[in-house]
Amino acid sequence: MDKLSVLKEYFGHRAFRSGQEELIDHILGGCDVLGIMPTGAGKSLCYQVPALMLRGVTIVISPLISLMKDQVSALTAAGVSAACINSSLTQEEYAETMYRACRGEYKLIYIAPERLGTREISSLVSSVEISMVTIDEAHCVSQWGQDFRPSYIHIAGFVESLPCRPIVSAFTATATDTVREDIVRLLGLREPFTLVTGFDRPNLYFAVKKPQNKYNELRRLIGDMEDKCGIVYCLSRKSVEEVCEKLCSDGFSATRYHAGLSDSERRANQEDFIYDRKRIMVATNAFGMGIDKSDVSFVIHYNMPKNIESYYQEAGRAGRDGSPAKCILLYGPSDVRTNDFMIERSRDENTELSDEEKEIMLERDKERLKEMTFYSTATSCLREFMLRYFGEKAPSYCGNCSCCIDGFEEADITVDAQKIVSCVFRVKQKGRYFGKGMIVDILRGSENERLLSLGFDRLSTYGIMSDTPARRIRAELDHLAAEGYLGFSDGEYPVVELTALSAKLLKERIPVTMKLPIEKTEKKKKKDSGLTQNETLFAKLRQLRSRLAQEARVPAYIVFTDAALEDMCRVLPTTAEEFLTVSGVGRRKAEKYGEDFCALISEHLRSENDHRGGTL
Incomplete structure (x- = not known):
């Protein structure tokens, strides 16, 4: 053969x-x-x-x-x-x-x-x-x-x-x-x-979102996924527990997976997900390698992972059968600090490496974290960024990521940049350095107790950006750091620092531009009055697959993948010979399942024909 x-x-x-x-x-x-x-x-x-x-x-x-x-x-x-x-x-x-x-x-x-x-x-x-x-x-x-x-x-x-x-x-x-x-x-x-062969997965949609409330955004995203199954990745066991509990309280079919659970519970929860008894798995990165579930329609990262390799591997668990799938990262600045802390801790816990090897790995891990942060704050094509990281050339527009679809436009932020750098300079004159949070609070005129006790409300930059949203100031701070006009110190709690270019920006009034999201008006979704013929047939095929899988005590995708069911909707096989032409149907599966699936498709076609009152 x-x-x-x-x-x-x-x-x-x-x-x-x-x-x-x-x-x-x-x-x-x-x-x-x-x-x-x-x-x-x-x-x-x-x-x-x-x-x-x-x-x-x-x-x-x-x-x-x-x-x-x-x-x-x-x-x-x-x-x-x-x-x-x-x-x-x-x-x-x-x-x-x-x-x-x-x-x-x-x-x-x-x-x-x-x-x-x-x-x-x-x-x-x-x-x-x-x-x-x-x-x-x-x-x-x-x-x-x-x-x-x-x-x-x-x-x-x-x-x-x-x-x-x-x-x-x-x-x-x-x-x-x-x-x-x-x-x-x-x-x-x-x-x-x-x-x-190339790292590109054209069927995957990549997106980065920076929500003010991560859980509310997660709940909205999962609600839009209807009955599709997916994975939600969290950085810590505590986050897994909290997110899973909230999802279950809100009526979602979810389970959890992390190293703190017993072997028996991890195994049971994993099987619930694989066998479609639960449609959402909330997990740390301990879950996923080797999970061959082909019908995962979305992977949402509740926190930013520590490197692009891990992100791409975890996100890649969506759409394994080639069907369209979504990979969404919910980014928050605190994710960087958490990852940095975990990298430091892993160095101390790794007893199999020499001190020299530990330092080399620490340096590489921090460099990877920096690249992951750049991806999370990127304003150009996300797919191009990722493929370039793995050494591939790619077009600057993919048409299937949040940056390409939602769009960004070049904006002049020269005045904002001067205000931000000036604020960092004024704080330094007080002999102090602080993180982004304090700088944003000063610029927005916050009245929090610590700020007032330090006398920062008397700075000339206090409140000069009170009308600017905190999220935008943070984005501009990140951009200024990426362009070298400001810097961030290493460590668990990085502070904003001046650089050699800081004074140049203020004295020479260098123009600064950055890409900002185009404001879009929210469009109401139109509710479809009903399913198309193919969608109706697909639903019937899934029900049959589920029953056969339960009888055989195997996951549904072992019987046939979603991609195979979709091809059945296209081919509409009603005989054994026609069934063998479906992509993903081998001779053994055709012998085992062909009669059941062909009978269902034949009945569906007769029912549709009777409904239309004509002949095929």
């Missing part, structure tokens, strides 16, 4: 996506490969297709139990013999899996990296031919990656210990040049074919 036949027979696709075929061809040619492909680009097919064509067994090293279980469930549903070996198995399940594995009954075996050195795995690899070792989430091997895992360091030794060195393939969604070099070196890849 050739690669296209395997693709259609087991996975229900007629053609490969960008980059997949090249990686598969090099693997089948005996080469090591490194694939850098964004979430949703189909990394798993790049090793699953050749695994079914190679003579022996493929071992897939994967960092999380949930990732393995999802992949194995999907493969089994497609008619592929696969298994996972991890701590979630009972003693009896483990013994049965190892027995069958040693007999060569599986084509793919997923293993946690911590188990590679065990006696049982040594027995397994000496009993069967290992054709390929695949490392998923390969960035975990690098200390400079966002998810460094020490257990990944031992993978190269495991590969070299095998009786015959297999093909080694490594895959990840996000990796800077430094991380890529680490992957090749630390995994011992031999002259690998490296392919970066």
Whole structure:
């Protein structure tokens, strides 16, 4: 069976996506490969297709139990013999899996990296031919990656210990040049074919919002999502608890996930989300890696993450099936301080690194935080900013982000800039430096107790911007810092500082411009009187999928993804042959589910025809 036949027979696709075929061809040619492909680009097919064509067994090293279980469930549903070996198995399940594995009954075996050195795995690899070792989430091997895992360091030794060195393939969604070099070196890849397919996910809409009340904005956004499912990321466990409790009180179907919960509660909550019993997961970044739920329609970050790599990976959990999805960041200045504090704390807690390595990582983490802050306050295309960060050139207008759609216009803020810098100068004359909050309060003429006790109400700049909203002054402060006219000190509570350009701005009256959001009038949404024919059919297909998934005790997307259901609405198959032409329908799934879905579509078409009183 050739690669296209395997693709259609087991996975229900007629053609490969960008980059997949090249990686598969090099693997089948005996080469090591490194694939850098964004979430949703189909990394798993790049090793699953050749695994079914190679003579022996493929071992897939994967960092999380949930990732393995999802992949194995999907493969089994497609008619592929696969298994996972991890701590979630009972003693009896483990013994049965190892027995069958040693007999060569599986084509793919997923293993946690911590188990590679065990006696049982040594027995397994000496009993069967290992054709390929695949490392998923390969960035975990690098200390400079966002998810460094020490257990990944031992993978190269495991590969070299095998009786015959297999093909080694490594895959990840996000990796800077430094991380890529680490992957090749630390995994011992031999002259690998490296392919970066590009980081762009055109189906994702990116937005940054700076609401005065984050929860009110979150509630509004989720309310607009109707019955769609999504993830809300928070920086701390406390925030997760508070946000989840508020959402549940407001009638939303939400659950929570963070490291402070027991293993059993985390597992139960995760399954509630995966099996659609809860539509919203509120979580820290402990949740998500390896979650293969394809119908996540939105990812909202309640707080700014500490780096763009983490943000892109977490946001990328939306729209994995290629359907349009929203990735929205709710930014607040306090997010920067919280992240800075967490970076400092992680340095002290990391006992596996030398003091020199800790300092290098601290410097890099703070630089990444700075880039993330620039993204959060950007006034130009967000997609272009992100792709440029990963070393890709992109147009300055994408048409699918908040900056491009909502729009910004160039505004002259020279007078405001002079007032702000002058205020910082006046405060310095008092021998003091303060953060943005105090500067904003002085300019707006606040009467808070501390300001008055310090005598700042007697400054000449007190109240000179009383008519300007605090949010705008903060935005202008950030812009002045980005342009070098002001600076911010490092530390948990950064203060506003003067720079060499500060005096020049005041003395030479340098013109200053910045992009500000175009004021838009709120338009009332029109309520649709009813669903279209395709929407009605899609809803019926989802109900059928849900029932079949419950009967099989698998997540709904294991039966079919939303993208497959949408293609059914387009193709309208009513026979077994027509059903096989639907994207995402392989032969095994067609045999198992085709009759039910074709019958529903036929009934729907008859009902629509009767309603119109005509013939098709």
